[in-house]
Amino acid sequence: MKEIVVISGKGGTGKTSITASFAMMGGSDVVVADCDVDAADMHLLMQPDFNFSEDFYSGEVAFVDQSNCISCGKCEDVCRFDAISVKKNLYVVDPLSCEGCGYCARVCPTKTIVNQERLAGKWFISKIKTGSIMVHARLGIGADNSGKLVAKVKNEAKEIAMEERKGFILVDGSPGIGCPVVSSLSGANFVVLVTETSVSGLHDLKRVYELVKKFNIKAGCIINKADVNPEKCSEIEQFLKENEIVHLTDLPYNENFTRAMVKGQTIVEYDHGELKELLNDGWEKIKNLVAN
Amino acid sequence: MTNPKPLKIAIASGKGGTGKTTLSTNLAAFIAEQDEVVLVDLDVEEPNSGLFFNGILTHEEDIFKMIPQWDESKCTLCGICPKVCNYHAVIQLGPTILVFPELCHSCYACSELCPVDALPMIPKKTGTLRDFQIEKLHFVESHLDIGEEQAVPLISKTKKYVARKYSHVSITIFDSPPGTSCLVMEATKDADFVILVTEPTPFGLHDLSLAVETMRALKKPFGVVVNRYGIGNDEVIHYCREENISILSKIPNKRKIAELYSSGKLMYRDFPEVKHSLSDILDYCITAVRGGIA
């Protein structure tokens, strides 16, 4: 079983549409993991049945049980996150500011502060239209540590892939360079970097590749909207060469990306011309690269 | 024009790539034609509004977060510190106390609860802040160091720097990180008004609905700007109508705009319709906050 992760540094490069197309071409042999939990969109193209769902708890949040509070103010003093304040003469915790460090509960003389588990999101296992399975999630509003939810989604996908003897796990990775993308990358056999020909595209590509290097994972790159800025495109190509990143394919600016999305379809279902061919080439190359 | 109170506008979106940065930079440059303005890039994991300006670097500083440092000579190995750290950032390994700076949330619990002051808090670099100037526009951005996991402290320190240095400037624009996580909360929580940028596509609509939920949880006044108007479908517009959300402007989809964006140029000067949109957006924000519509 091989694990392929698609990332892009920043959103809006067409990463999810491209990943969904790979999932479609890979069919029943590919378990999909949508690890972009902060803006999970893959399900909009995959017709998931939300067959299984479970709440995801991570971290804690403090709660003042008013009955024993003697208003000593110690909790407010020690909280470094300004999460405790006096409202209508009562000491209350603002759950959105609370980081769950537990310090207040430790110093409360009457032990009237309790730490509750924090509901950080929900995760799902679905049958999808490719004939396979997708693990996906939804991060709760303002939740911290999406890295843990990402890890959960990935691990579940891995288990399913093992049990059902599937050939691939395809991961729609998280944006940024923080904890969630680190969780998305760990354990991967191959990384697909999706970028576009803009100033920010190359800049984000370089930043995210620094992280990929740390993991020592083989990488390939898809340049989207390659024709929008030919000059940038050759700069990106130069960067790929210097870093021995496989140049998988170039995709032109094409509104079929959006048209397919509006229909709830992947690009390869909607487009039967150039885009489909290019994506197909890309996917075949990736499969060959991970095979050896 | 004397302003009664400085205005803080945050620009956010459910996910990246909706044109949030383009809007922030163009809006800031547009305001700077007449007034002093501050643009702050709070997308510290992937900052890049800076790419659109070639300003003069006026200030640079390292940003630190506080972490405990073990003082072996004082420690009695009482075992309290590993027990009080909810993030497993301090552990005891035989006769040694180890601190993992990336995991530390700077809550001070271990440091202050150590009975013998053997864990004093010391600063550790987490990122770099840079301040640029281009005539009337001040541009502040912070980069999170690679490998550093806590972006919230860097965001909050960057906001503090801006509040200290630019309290006299009448308009500040915050370019927020994408998503709905704690980072967005931190970036938008002191704003007077939040502009949510979206695209008229199914992804755009889905991400917008999450961003709307976030803003409602924060009880923030907000409005929507639809970028690349003309692609996709009308569902975003219907959604806003049903949910009673104001659409401040619709910026048309043009390949030319995408090209200028990709080359790192400001584009409103070349497109009267975009300039018009910016002026509408600005007017709306000012009236909403000062007139109390929102």
Ligand code: SF4
């Ligand atoms: S748990 Fe920590 S962050 Fe939350 S209220 Fe208590 S001291 Fe503040």
Ligand code: SF4
């Ligand atoms: S520390 Fe405990 S008793 Fe004191 S104000 Fe806080 S909740 Fe009340």
Ligand code: SF4
């Ligand atoms: S709490 Fe202080 S004295 Fe106790 S083990 Fe930790 S550092 Fe040592």
Ligand code: SF4
């Ligand atoms: S300051 Fe708080 S988070 Fe950091 S190591 Fe100490 S207890 Fe843990």
